[in-house]
Amino acid sequence: MFCFQCQETAGCSGCTVSGVCGKKPDVAAMQDLLVYVTKGLSAVTTELRFDGKEIEAYVNEMIIVNLFTTITNANFDKDSIIERIKNTLATKEELIRKVENREVLPEAALWKGTEADFEAKASRVGILSTENEDIRSLRELITYGLKGLAAYAKHAAALAHTDVEIDAFLQRALAATLDDSLSADQLTALTLETGSYGVKVMELLDKANTETYGNPEITKVNIGVGKNPGILVSGHDLRDLEMLLEQTQGTGVDVYTHSEMLPAHYYPAFKKYSNFIGNYGNAWWKQKEEFERFHGPILMTTNCIVPPKDSYKDRMYTTGAASYPGCTHIPGAIGEEKDFSAIIEQAKKCPAPEEIEHGEIVGGFAHAQVLALADKIVEAVKSGAIRKFVVMAGCDGRAKSRNYYTDFAKGLPKDTVILTAGCAKYKYNKLDLGDIGGIPRVLDAGQCNDSYSLAVIALKLKEVFELNDINELPIVYNIAWYEQKAVIVLLALLSLGVKNIHLGPTLPAFLSPNVAKILVDNFGISGIGTVEEDLKNLIG
Ligand code: SF4
Ligand code: SF3
Numbered sequence: 001m002f003c004f005q006c007q008e009t010a011g012c013s014g015c016t017v018s019g020v021c022g023k024k025p026d027v028a029a030m031q032d033l034l035v036y037v038t039k040g041l042s043a044v045t046t047e048l049r050f051d052g053k054e055i056e057a058y059v060n061e062m063i064i065v066n067l068f069t070t071i072t073n074a075n076f077d078k079d080s081i082i083e084r085i086k087n088t089l090a091t092k093e094e095l096i097r098k099v100e101n102r103e104v105l106p107e108a109a110l111w112k113g114t115e116a117d118f119e120a121k122a123s124r125v126g127i128l129s130t131e132n133e134d135i136r137s138l139r140e141l142i143t144y145g146l147k148g149l150a151a152y153a154k155h156a157a158a159l160a161h162t163d164v165e166i167d168a169f170l171q172r173a174l175a176a177t178l179d180d181s182l183s184a185d186q187l188t189a190l191t192l193e194t195g196s197y198g199v200k201v202m203e204l205l206d207k208a209n210t211e212t213y214g215n216p217e218i219t220k221v222n223i224g225v226g227k228n229p230g231i232l233v234s235g236h237d238l239r240d241l242e243m244l245l246e247q248t249q250g251t252g253v254d255v256y257t258h259s260e261m262l263p264a265h266y267y268p269a270f271k272k273y274s275n276f277i278g279n280y281g282n283a284w285w286k287q288k289e290e291f292e293r294f295h296g297p298i299l300m301t302t303n304c305i306v307p308p309k310d311s312y313k314d315r316m317y318t319t320g321a322a323s324y325p326g327c328t329h330i331p332g333a334i335g336e337e338k339d340f341s342a343i344i345e346q347a348k349k350c351p352a353p354e355e356i357e358h359g360e361i362v363g364g365f366a367h368a369q370v371l372a373l374a375d376k377i378v379e380a381v382k383s384g385a386i387r388k389f390v391v392m393a394g395c396d397g398r399a400k401s402r403n404y405y406t407d408f409a410k411g412l413p414k415d416t417v418i419l420t421a422g423c424a425k426y427k428y429n430k431l432d433l434g435d436i437g438g439i440p441r442v443l444d445a446g447q448c449n450d451s452y453s454l455a456v457i458a459l460k461l462k463e464v465f466e467l468n469d470i471n472e473l474p475i476v477y478n479i480a481w482y483e484q485k486a487v488i489v490l491l492a493l494l495s496l497g498v499k500n501i502h503l504g505p506t507l508p509a510f511l512s513p514n515v516a517k518i519l520v521d522n523f524g525i526s527g528i529g530t531v532e533e534d535l536k537n538l539i540g
Protein backbone atom coordinates (compact mmCIF):
# COMPACT_ATOMS: atom_id res chain seq x y z
CA MET A 1 0.00 0.00 0.00
CA PHE A 2 1.00 3.59 -0.34
CA CYS A 3 -0.99 6.42 1.23
CA PHE A 4 0.18 9.88 2.23
CA GLN A 5 -3.07 11.80 2.26
CA CYS A 6 -3.12 12.83 5.92
CA GLN A 7 -0.85 14.66 8.33
CA GLU A 8 -0.09 11.56 10.39
CA THR A 9 1.34 9.58 7.49
CA ALA A 10 4.20 7.31 8.59
CA GLY A 11 7.53 9.09 8.92
CA CYS A 12 6.01 12.19 7.31
CA SER A 13 6.41 10.44 3.97
CA GLY A 14 3.87 7.64 3.42
CA CYS A 15 2.14 4.64 5.02
CA THR A 16 3.44 1.54 3.26
CA VAL A 17 2.94 -1.36 5.66
CA SER A 18 -0.28 -0.35 7.36
CA GLY A 19 -1.93 2.98 8.03
CA VAL A 20 -1.10 4.93 11.16
CA CYS A 21 -4.88 5.52 11.16
CA GLY A 22 -5.49 1.76 11.28
CA LYS A 23 -6.24 1.32 7.56
CA LYS A 24 -5.00 -2.09 6.43
CA PRO A 25 -3.37 -2.70 3.02
CA ASP A 26 -6.38 -4.57 1.60
CA VAL A 27 -8.70 -1.69 2.51
CA ALA A 28 -6.19 0.85 1.17
CA ALA A 29 -6.09 -1.06 -2.13
CA MET A 30 -9.88 -1.02 -2.49
CA GLN A 31 -9.94 2.70 -1.65
CA ASP A 32 -7.37 3.30 -4.40
CA LEU A 33 -9.54 1.38 -6.84
CA LEU A 34 -12.67 3.20 -5.74
CA VAL A 35 -10.96 6.54 -6.41
CA TYR A 36 -9.83 5.23 -9.81
CA VAL A 37 -13.24 4.02 -10.97
CA THR A 38 -14.85 7.20 -9.62
CA LYS A 39 -12.43 9.19 -11.75
CA GLY A 40 -13.35 6.94 -14.69
CA LEU A 41 -17.07 7.57 -14.12
CA SER A 42 -16.32 11.30 -13.85
CA ALA A 43 -14.55 11.24 -17.22
CA VAL A 44 -17.71 9.69 -18.70
CA THR A 45 -20.08 12.22 -17.10
CA THR A 46 -17.81 15.09 -18.15
CA GLU A 47 -17.87 13.86 -21.74
CA LEU A 48 -21.66 13.47 -21.60
CA ARG A 49 -22.02 17.04 -20.38
CA PHE A 50 -19.77 18.07 -23.26
CA ASP A 51 -22.28 16.34 -25.56
CA GLY A 52 -25.01 18.45 -23.94
CA LYS A 53 -26.51 15.64 -21.86
CA GLU A 54 -27.71 16.02 -18.28
CA ILE A 55 -26.40 13.83 -15.46
CA GLU A 56 -28.94 12.41 -13.07
CA ALA A 57 -28.76 13.28 -9.38
CA TYR A 58 -28.06 9.69 -8.28
CA VAL A 59 -24.82 9.71 -10.30
CA ASN A 60 -23.65 12.99 -8.74
CA GLU A 61 -24.47 11.56 -5.31
CA MET A 62 -22.59 8.35 -6.04
CA ILE A 63 -19.47 10.34 -6.91
CA ILE A 64 -19.51 12.51 -3.79
CA VAL A 65 -20.21 9.60 -1.45
CA ASN A 66 -17.48 7.50 -3.11
CA LEU A 67 -14.91 10.21 -2.48
CA PHE A 68 -16.16 10.79 1.06
CA THR A 69 -15.73 7.06 1.71
CA THR A 70 -11.98 7.38 1.05
CA ILE A 71 -11.37 10.32 3.41
CA THR A 72 -9.08 9.51 6.32
CA ASN A 73 -10.88 7.70 9.14
CA ALA A 74 -14.25 7.51 7.40
CA ASN A 75 -14.52 3.94 6.18
CA PHE A 76 -12.48 0.88 7.15
CA ASP A 77 -14.94 -1.65 5.74
CA LYS A 78 -13.57 -3.46 2.70
CA ASP A 79 -16.90 -5.09 1.77
CA SER A 80 -18.75 -1.80 1.63
CA ILE A 81 -15.98 -0.30 -0.52
CA ILE A 82 -16.10 -3.27 -2.91
CA GLU A 83 -19.86 -2.81 -3.18
CA ARG A 84 -19.30 0.82 -4.15
CA ILE A 85 -16.73 -0.13 -6.81
CA LYS A 86 -19.19 -2.59 -8.35
CA ASN A 87 -22.04 -0.08 -8.36
CA THR A 88 -19.79 2.58 -9.83
CA LEU A 89 -18.64 0.27 -12.62
CA ALA A 90 -22.25 -0.71 -13.38
CA THR A 91 -23.36 2.92 -13.53
CA LYS A 92 -20.41 3.82 -15.70
CA GLU A 93 -21.22 0.97 -18.13
CA GLU A 94 -24.75 2.24 -18.45
CA LEU A 95 -23.64 5.82 -19.13
CA ILE A 96 -20.74 5.04 -21.45
CA ARG A 97 -23.16 3.75 -24.06
CA LYS A 98 -24.46 7.28 -24.46
CA VAL A 99 -21.03 8.82 -25.10
CA GLU A 100 -20.70 9.86 -28.73
CA ASN A 101 -16.91 10.07 -28.90
CA ARG A 102 -15.50 7.21 -26.85
CA GLU A 103 -11.96 7.48 -28.21
CA VAL A 104 -11.33 10.51 -26.03
CA LEU A 105 -12.03 8.59 -22.82
CA PRO A 106 -9.13 7.59 -20.54
CA GLU A 107 -8.34 4.02 -19.57
CA ALA A 108 -10.09 4.44 -16.19
CA ALA A 109 -13.35 5.12 -18.00
CA LEU A 110 -13.00 2.10 -20.27
CA TRP A 111 -11.89 -0.45 -17.66
CA LYS A 112 -14.57 -2.96 -16.73
CA GLY A 113 -13.17 -5.61 -14.41
CA THR A 114 -15.02 -7.99 -12.12
CA GLU A 115 -14.34 -8.55 -8.42
CA ALA A 116 -11.74 -11.19 -9.25
CA ASP A 117 -9.68 -8.48 -10.98
CA PHE A 118 -9.99 -5.82 -8.30
CA GLU A 119 -6.88 -6.62 -6.29
CA ALA A 120 -4.54 -6.80 -9.27
CA LYS A 121 -5.99 -3.67 -10.80
CA ALA A 122 -5.77 -1.76 -7.51
CA SER A 123 -2.04 -2.46 -7.33
CA ARG A 124 -1.54 -0.69 -10.66
CA VAL A 125 -3.66 2.42 -10.15
CA GLY A 126 -2.54 3.80 -6.78
CA ILE A 127 -0.78 7.08 -6.09
CA LEU A 128 2.64 5.86 -7.22
CA SER A 129 1.33 4.97 -10.69
CA THR A 130 2.06 8.60 -11.62
CA GLU A 131 5.83 8.61 -12.01
CA ASN A 132 6.66 12.31 -12.22
CA GLU A 133 6.70 13.47 -8.60
CA ASP A 134 5.46 16.99 -9.32
CA ILE A 135 2.55 15.83 -11.47
CA ARG A 136 1.77 13.20 -8.81
CA SER A 137 1.89 15.85 -6.10
CA LEU A 138 -0.49 18.18 -7.97
CA ARG A 139 -2.86 15.35 -8.90
CA GLU A 140 -3.05 14.24 -5.28
CA LEU A 141 -3.39 17.80 -3.96
CA ILE A 142 -6.36 18.28 -6.31
CA THR A 143 -7.83 14.86 -5.48
CA TYR A 144 -7.61 15.48 -1.71
CA GLY A 145 -9.15 18.92 -2.11
CA LEU A 146 -11.96 17.30 -4.09
CA LYS A 147 -12.47 14.69 -1.36
CA GLY A 148 -13.05 17.50 1.12
CA LEU A 149 -15.28 19.29 -1.35
CA ALA A 150 -17.28 16.09 -1.89
CA ALA A 151 -17.78 15.63 1.85
CA TYR A 152 -19.22 19.12 2.19
CA ALA A 153 -21.38 18.64 -0.91
CA LYS A 154 -22.76 15.47 0.65
CA HIS A 155 -23.77 17.27 3.86
CA ALA A 156 -25.48 19.98 1.81
CA ALA A 157 -27.25 17.34 -0.33
CA ALA A 158 -28.55 15.68 2.85
CA LEU A 159 -30.39 18.96 3.44
CA ALA A 160 -31.64 19.06 -0.17
CA HIS A 161 -29.13 21.68 -1.31
CA THR A 162 -27.24 20.76 -4.45
CA ASP A 163 -25.52 22.73 -7.19
CA VAL A 164 -25.05 21.22 -10.63
CA GLU A 165 -22.17 23.58 -11.33
CA ILE A 166 -20.25 22.26 -8.34
CA ASP A 167 -20.96 18.65 -9.37
CA ALA A 168 -19.84 19.37 -12.93
CA PHE A 169 -16.62 20.98 -11.71
CA LEU A 170 -15.90 18.18 -9.24
CA GLN A 171 -16.23 15.59 -12.00
CA ARG A 172 -14.27 17.59 -14.57
CA ALA A 173 -11.43 18.13 -12.12
CA LEU A 174 -11.40 14.46 -11.08
CA ALA A 175 -11.22 13.45 -14.74
CA ALA A 176 -8.42 15.97 -15.31
CA THR A 177 -6.23 14.14 -12.79
CA LEU A 178 -6.19 11.24 -15.30
CA ASP A 179 -5.14 13.43 -18.20
CA ASP A 180 -1.47 12.93 -19.12
CA SER A 181 -1.52 15.90 -21.49
CA LEU A 182 -1.93 18.44 -18.68
CA SER A 183 1.22 20.31 -17.65
CA ALA A 184 2.24 21.20 -14.10
CA ASP A 185 1.15 24.79 -14.80
CA GLN A 186 -2.29 23.65 -15.91
CA LEU A 187 -2.64 21.45 -12.84
CA THR A 188 -1.56 24.35 -10.62
CA ALA A 189 -4.32 26.47 -12.14
CA LEU A 190 -6.77 23.63 -11.55
CA THR A 191 -5.64 23.48 -7.90
CA LEU A 192 -6.65 27.10 -7.43
CA GLU A 193 -9.90 26.55 -9.28
CA THR A 194 -10.57 23.68 -6.86
CA GLY A 195 -10.10 26.18 -4.04
CA SER A 196 -12.60 28.58 -5.58
CA TYR A 197 -15.14 25.74 -5.76
CA GLY A 198 -14.24 24.99 -2.17
CA VAL A 199 -15.56 28.45 -1.28
CA LYS A 200 -18.71 27.72 -3.31
CA VAL A 201 -19.38 24.38 -1.65
CA MET A 202 -18.86 25.79 1.84
CA GLU A 203 -21.21 28.62 0.96
CA LEU A 204 -23.75 26.04 -0.24
CA LEU A 205 -23.41 24.05 2.97
CA ASP A 206 -23.65 27.19 5.07
CA LYS A 207 -26.87 28.06 3.26
CA ALA A 208 -28.19 24.52 3.74
CA ASN A 209 -27.36 24.55 7.46
CA THR A 210 -28.64 28.03 8.25
CA GLU A 211 -31.81 27.76 6.13
CA THR A 212 -32.64 24.45 7.80
CA TYR A 213 -31.51 25.05 11.37
CA GLY A 214 -31.20 28.84 11.70
CA ASN A 215 -28.11 30.98 12.19
CA PRO A 216 -25.71 29.80 14.93
CA GLU A 217 -25.88 32.07 17.96
CA ILE A 218 -23.79 32.53 21.11
CA THR A 219 -24.44 29.41 23.16
CA LYS A 220 -23.18 27.93 26.40
CA VAL A 221 -22.74 24.19 25.97
CA ASN A 222 -22.81 21.88 28.98
CA ILE A 223 -19.82 19.51 29.09
CA GLY A 224 -21.10 17.51 32.05
CA VAL A 225 -23.63 14.66 32.01
CA GLY A 226 -27.20 13.90 33.09
CA LYS A 227 -28.65 10.85 34.80
CA ASN A 228 -30.34 9.14 31.84
CA PRO A 229 -28.70 6.73 29.45
CA GLY A 230 -27.35 8.52 26.42
CA ILE A 231 -26.37 8.23 22.77
CA LEU A 232 -23.20 9.98 21.65
CA VAL A 233 -23.19 11.40 18.10
CA SER A 234 -19.96 12.21 16.34
CA GLY A 235 -18.90 13.28 12.85
CA HIS A 236 -20.28 16.18 10.85
CA ASP A 237 -23.76 15.24 9.60
CA LEU A 238 -26.40 17.50 11.15
CA ARG A 239 -29.28 15.78 9.33
CA ASP A 240 -28.41 12.46 10.99
CA LEU A 241 -28.36 14.19 14.37
CA GLU A 242 -31.74 15.77 13.68
CA MET A 243 -33.31 12.41 12.79
CA LEU A 244 -31.87 10.84 15.92
CA LEU A 245 -33.13 13.67 18.12
CA GLU A 246 -36.62 13.31 16.64
CA GLN A 247 -36.63 9.57 17.21
CA THR A 248 -35.39 9.79 20.82
CA GLN A 249 -38.19 12.12 21.95
CA GLY A 250 -40.10 10.56 24.85
CA THR A 251 -37.83 7.50 25.06
CA GLY A 252 -35.94 8.54 28.19
CA VAL A 253 -32.68 8.46 26.21
CA ASP A 254 -30.49 11.57 26.09
CA VAL A 255 -28.30 12.69 23.20
CA TYR A 256 -24.78 14.14 23.46
CA THR A 257 -22.39 15.43 20.81
CA HIS A 258 -18.76 14.44 20.43
CA SER A 259 -15.88 16.20 18.61
CA GLU A 260 -17.06 17.86 15.35
CA MET A 261 -20.75 17.53 16.29
CA LEU A 262 -20.34 20.07 19.13
CA PRO A 263 -21.37 23.06 16.96
CA ALA A 264 -24.87 21.55 16.50
CA HIS A 265 -25.66 23.09 19.89
CA TYR A 266 -25.19 26.56 18.40
CA TYR A 267 -28.14 26.21 15.97
CA PRO A 268 -31.53 27.47 17.19
CA ALA A 269 -33.39 24.45 15.74
CA PHE A 270 -31.60 21.96 17.99
CA LYS A 271 -32.35 23.92 21.15
CA LYS A 272 -35.93 22.72 21.26
CA TYR A 273 -34.92 19.16 22.20
CA SER A 274 -34.83 18.88 25.99
CA ASN A 275 -32.89 15.58 25.80
CA PHE A 276 -30.05 17.22 23.84
CA ILE A 277 -27.82 17.49 26.90
CA GLY A 278 -24.40 18.72 25.89
CA ASN A 279 -21.00 17.82 24.48
CA TYR A 280 -19.12 14.85 25.84
CA GLY A 281 -15.35 14.67 25.54
CA ASN A 282 -12.93 16.16 23.09
CA ALA A 283 -11.51 15.77 19.59
CA TRP A 284 -11.82 12.51 17.63
CA TRP A 285 -8.50 10.98 18.64
CA LYS A 286 -9.46 10.67 22.29
CA GLN A 287 -12.40 8.41 21.51
CA LYS A 288 -10.96 5.14 22.83
CA GLU A 289 -10.90 6.42 26.36
CA GLU A 290 -14.00 8.60 26.09
CA PHE A 291 -16.27 6.10 24.31
CA GLU A 292 -15.48 3.50 26.93
CA ARG A 293 -16.55 5.84 29.72
CA PHE A 294 -19.65 7.05 27.91
CA HIS A 295 -21.26 3.62 28.48
CA GLY A 296 -23.99 4.12 25.85
CA PRO A 297 -24.13 3.66 22.07
CA ILE A 298 -22.14 5.90 19.76
CA LEU A 299 -23.19 6.94 16.26
CA MET A 300 -20.40 7.88 13.85
CA THR A 301 -21.96 9.91 11.04
CA THR A 302 -18.64 10.59 9.23
CA ASN A 303 -14.92 10.65 9.93
CA CYS A 304 -13.04 10.50 12.26
CA ILE A 305 -13.32 6.88 13.42
CA VAL A 306 -10.53 5.43 15.55
CA PRO A 307 -10.52 1.60 15.24
CA PRO A 308 -12.69 0.72 18.26
CA LYS A 309 -11.72 -1.31 21.29
CA ASP A 310 -13.61 -4.56 21.82
CA SER A 311 -14.97 -3.11 25.05
CA TYR A 312 -17.34 -0.79 23.15
CA LYS A 313 -17.33 -2.10 19.59
CA ASP A 314 -20.79 -3.63 20.04
CA ARG A 315 -22.22 -0.22 20.87
CA MET A 316 -20.53 1.69 18.04
CA TYR A 317 -22.70 2.34 14.97
CA THR A 318 -21.91 3.97 11.64
CA THR A 319 -24.03 5.57 8.94
CA GLY A 320 -23.61 7.38 5.62
CA ALA A 321 -20.11 7.12 4.15
CA ALA A 322 -18.70 5.90 7.47
CA SER A 323 -18.31 2.20 8.16
CA TYR A 324 -16.24 -0.12 10.32
CA PRO A 325 -16.26 -3.92 10.06
CA GLY A 326 -18.11 -5.49 12.98
CA CYS A 327 -20.00 -2.29 13.85
CA THR A 328 -23.67 -2.05 12.83
CA HIS A 329 -24.22 0.25 9.85
CA ILE A 330 -27.51 2.15 9.79
CA PRO A 331 -28.59 2.32 6.14
CA GLY A 332 -30.21 5.26 4.38
CA ALA A 333 -29.24 7.18 1.26
CA ILE A 334 -29.23 10.96 0.91
CA GLY A 335 -32.76 12.24 1.49
CA GLU A 336 -34.04 9.01 3.07
CA GLU A 337 -35.37 8.78 6.60
CA LYS A 338 -33.08 6.57 8.70
CA ASP A 339 -34.26 4.17 11.37
CA PHE A 340 -32.19 4.58 14.54
CA SER A 341 -34.44 2.37 16.71
CA ALA A 342 -31.73 -0.28 17.22
CA ILE A 343 -29.44 2.34 18.75
CA ILE A 344 -32.21 3.72 20.95
CA GLU A 345 -33.18 0.25 22.18
CA GLN A 346 -29.59 -0.54 23.07
CA ALA A 347 -29.21 2.81 24.84
CA LYS A 348 -32.16 2.06 27.10
CA LYS A 349 -30.26 -0.90 28.52
CA CYS A 350 -27.03 1.03 29.13
CA PRO A 351 -25.93 2.91 32.25
CA ALA A 352 -25.78 6.71 32.10
CA PRO A 353 -22.49 8.25 30.95
CA GLU A 354 -19.68 8.69 33.42
CA GLU A 355 -18.83 12.35 33.97
CA ILE A 356 -15.35 13.21 32.68
CA GLU A 357 -15.66 16.99 32.73
CA HIS A 358 -17.92 19.56 34.27
CA GLY A 359 -18.94 23.06 33.30
CA GLU A 360 -19.68 24.90 30.08
CA ILE A 361 -17.96 26.09 26.94
CA VAL A 362 -19.11 28.95 24.73
CA GLY A 363 -19.42 28.94 20.95
CA GLY A 364 -21.68 29.96 18.10
CA PHE A 365 -19.61 32.71 16.50
CA ALA A 366 -20.46 31.99 12.88
CA HIS A 367 -20.74 34.92 10.46
CA ALA A 368 -24.26 36.16 11.33
CA GLN A 369 -23.53 36.26 15.05
CA VAL A 370 -20.14 37.93 14.62
CA LEU A 371 -21.56 40.46 12.17
CA ALA A 372 -24.29 41.24 14.69
CA LEU A 373 -21.44 42.18 17.03
CA ALA A 374 -19.55 44.00 14.27
CA ASP A 375 -19.85 47.49 15.80
CA LYS A 376 -18.38 46.29 19.06
CA ILE A 377 -15.57 44.42 17.28
CA VAL A 378 -14.70 47.30 14.94
CA GLU A 379 -14.61 49.65 17.90
CA ALA A 380 -12.31 47.27 19.80
CA VAL A 381 -9.96 47.14 16.81
CA LYS A 382 -10.00 50.94 16.36
CA SER A 383 -9.34 51.59 20.03
CA GLY A 384 -6.49 49.08 20.05
CA ALA A 385 -8.27 46.81 22.57
CA ILE A 386 -8.00 44.06 19.93
CA ARG A 387 -4.59 44.09 18.29
CA LYS A 388 -4.92 40.99 16.16
CA PHE A 389 -7.16 38.10 15.22
CA VAL A 390 -5.48 34.75 14.91
CA VAL A 391 -7.22 32.14 12.76
CA MET A 392 -6.42 28.78 14.34
CA ALA A 393 -9.01 26.67 12.51
CA GLY A 394 -8.55 23.13 11.26
CA CYS A 395 -8.07 19.68 12.71
CA ASP A 396 -6.79 18.12 15.88
CA GLY A 397 -4.77 14.91 15.95
CA ARG A 398 -2.85 12.58 18.20
CA ALA A 399 0.69 13.83 17.51
CA LYS A 400 2.31 15.24 20.66
CA SER A 401 3.72 18.05 18.53
CA ARG A 402 0.18 19.47 18.42
CA ASN A 403 0.59 20.65 22.02
CA TYR A 404 2.23 23.55 20.18
CA TYR A 405 -1.29 24.88 19.55
CA THR A 406 -2.21 24.82 23.25
CA ASP A 407 1.03 26.59 24.12
CA PHE A 408 0.58 29.06 21.27
CA ALA A 409 -2.97 29.90 22.44
CA LYS A 410 -1.74 30.31 26.02
CA GLY A 411 1.17 32.46 24.90
CA LEU A 412 -0.89 34.88 22.80
CA PRO A 413 -1.00 38.38 24.26
CA LYS A 414 -4.27 39.35 25.95
CA ASP A 415 -5.20 41.80 23.20
CA THR A 416 -5.54 39.06 20.58
CA VAL A 417 -8.60 36.99 19.66
CA ILE A 418 -8.57 33.44 18.28
CA LEU A 419 -10.98 32.68 15.44
CA THR A 420 -11.54 28.96 15.15
CA ALA A 421 -13.53 26.22 13.41
CA GLY A 422 -13.06 22.46 13.17
CA CYS A 423 -11.84 20.08 15.83
CA ALA A 424 -8.54 22.01 16.18
CA LYS A 425 -10.38 24.06 18.83
CA TYR A 426 -10.12 21.29 21.42
CA LYS A 427 -6.49 22.22 21.91
CA TYR A 428 -7.52 25.47 23.63
CA ASN A 429 -11.31 25.80 23.95
CA LYS A 430 -11.33 24.77 27.58
CA LEU A 431 -8.55 27.14 28.67
CA ASP A 432 -9.68 30.20 30.53
CA LEU A 433 -8.42 32.82 28.07
CA GLY A 434 -10.88 35.49 29.20
CA ASP A 435 -12.51 38.17 27.08
CA ILE A 436 -11.90 41.63 25.66
CA GLY A 437 -14.69 43.97 26.72
CA GLY A 438 -17.17 41.08 26.65
CA ILE A 439 -15.84 39.54 23.42
CA PRO A 440 -14.48 36.05 24.27
CA ARG A 441 -10.86 35.51 23.24
CA VAL A 442 -11.79 32.27 21.48
CA LEU A 443 -14.55 32.69 18.91
CA ASP A 444 -15.69 29.29 17.66
CA ALA A 445 -17.54 29.48 14.34
CA GLY A 446 -18.36 25.75 14.22
CA GLN A 447 -17.21 22.72 12.22
CA CYS A 448 -14.27 22.73 9.79
CA ASN A 449 -16.63 23.71 6.94
CA ASP A 450 -17.62 26.78 8.97
CA SER A 451 -14.17 28.15 8.17
CA TYR A 452 -16.33 29.70 5.48
CA SER A 453 -17.72 31.94 8.23
CA LEU A 454 -14.21 33.11 9.08
CA ALA A 455 -13.72 34.10 5.43
CA VAL A 456 -17.06 35.99 5.40
CA ILE A 457 -16.04 37.80 8.59
CA ALA A 458 -12.65 38.73 7.09
CA LEU A 459 -14.26 40.02 3.89
CA LYS A 460 -16.74 42.08 5.91
CA LEU A 461 -13.96 43.61 8.02
CA LYS A 462 -12.04 44.43 4.83
CA GLU A 463 -15.11 46.33 3.63
CA VAL A 464 -15.65 48.15 6.95
CA PHE A 465 -12.00 49.21 7.17
CA GLU A 466 -12.05 50.12 3.45
CA LEU A 467 -8.99 48.04 2.63
CA ASN A 468 -7.97 46.91 -0.86
CA ASP A 469 -6.49 43.61 0.17
CA ILE A 470 -7.66 40.97 2.64
CA ASN A 471 -4.02 40.66 3.77
CA GLU A 472 -4.01 44.23 5.12
CA LEU A 473 -6.39 43.16 7.90
CA PRO A 474 -5.04 42.55 11.40
CA ILE A 475 -5.64 38.81 10.88
CA VAL A 476 -2.94 36.15 10.88
CA TYR A 477 -3.37 32.46 10.08
CA ASN A 478 -1.91 29.58 12.06
CA ILE A 479 -3.84 26.57 10.83
CA ALA A 480 -3.64 22.94 11.89
CA TRP A 481 -4.50 20.25 9.37
CA TYR A 482 -5.02 16.51 9.52
CA GLU A 483 -7.33 15.16 6.82
CA GLN A 484 -8.63 16.15 3.40
CA LYS A 485 -11.39 18.52 4.52
CA ALA A 486 -8.62 20.75 5.79
CA VAL A 487 -7.07 20.56 2.31
CA ILE A 488 -10.18 22.08 0.68
CA VAL A 489 -10.35 24.72 3.45
CA LEU A 490 -6.72 25.64 2.75
CA LEU A 491 -7.25 25.78 -1.03
CA ALA A 492 -10.37 27.89 -0.47
CA LEU A 493 -8.40 30.41 1.60
CA LEU A 494 -5.69 30.56 -1.09
CA SER A 495 -8.30 31.17 -3.77
CA LEU A 496 -9.58 34.12 -1.72
CA GLY A 497 -6.09 35.58 -1.83
CA VAL A 498 -5.10 34.91 1.77
CA LYS A 499 -1.31 34.96 2.11
CA ASN A 500 1.28 33.88 4.67
CA ILE A 501 -0.69 30.99 6.18
CA HIS A 502 1.27 28.96 8.70
CA LEU A 503 0.37 25.31 8.33
CA GLY A 504 1.22 22.64 10.86
CA PRO A 505 2.15 20.64 12.71
CA THR A 506 3.99 19.45 9.56
CA LEU A 507 3.60 20.33 5.91
CA PRO A 508 1.78 17.73 3.77
CA ALA A 509 3.97 14.82 2.64
CA PHE A 510 2.17 14.93 -0.72
CA LEU A 511 3.73 18.29 -1.59
CA SER A 512 6.82 17.62 -3.69
CA PRO A 513 9.66 20.12 -3.15
CA ASN A 514 8.71 21.94 -6.38
CA VAL A 515 5.00 22.10 -5.56
CA ALA A 516 5.80 23.26 -2.02
CA LYS A 517 7.97 25.96 -3.60
CA ILE A 518 5.04 27.16 -5.74
CA LEU A 519 2.96 27.55 -2.56
CA VAL A 520 5.77 29.31 -0.72
CA ASP A 521 6.63 31.67 -3.59
CA ASN A 522 3.07 32.60 -4.53
CA PHE A 523 1.27 32.44 -1.20
CA GLY A 524 3.95 32.70 1.46
CA ILE A 525 2.81 29.41 3.02
CA SER A 526 5.12 28.17 5.74
CA GLY A 527 5.32 25.52 8.40
CA ILE A 528 5.44 26.23 12.11
CA GLY A 529 8.50 26.91 14.25
CA THR A 530 8.71 27.12 18.02
CA VAL A 531 5.90 28.83 19.92
CA GLU A 532 8.22 31.70 20.90
CA GLU A 533 9.46 32.30 17.35
CA ASP A 534 5.97 32.12 15.88
CA LEU A 535 4.45 34.42 18.49
CA LYS A 536 7.15 36.91 17.64
CA ASN A 537 6.70 36.53 13.87
CA LEU A 538 2.92 36.52 13.82
CA ILE A 539 2.05 38.93 16.58
CA GLY A 540 5.20 41.02 16.89
FE1 SF4 B 1 -1.52 6.72 6.55
FE2 SF4 B 1 -3.09 8.87 6.79
FE3 SF4 B 1 -3.32 7.26 4.67
FE4 SF4 B 1 -4.14 6.46 7.10
S1 SF4 B 1 -4.98 8.12 5.84
S2 SF4 B 1 -2.97 5.26 5.62
S3 SF4 B 1 -2.54 7.40 8.40
S4 SF4 B 1 -1.55 8.53 5.20
FE1 SF3 C 1 -11.56 16.89 12.83
FE2 SF3 C 1 -11.44 14.45 11.74
FE3 SF3 C 1 -10.42 17.37 10.55
FE4 SF3 C 1 -13.86 18.51 10.54
S1 SF3 C 1 -13.04 15.25 12.89
S2 SF3 C 1 -11.92 18.65 11.44
S3 SF3 C 1 -9.84 15.84 11.90
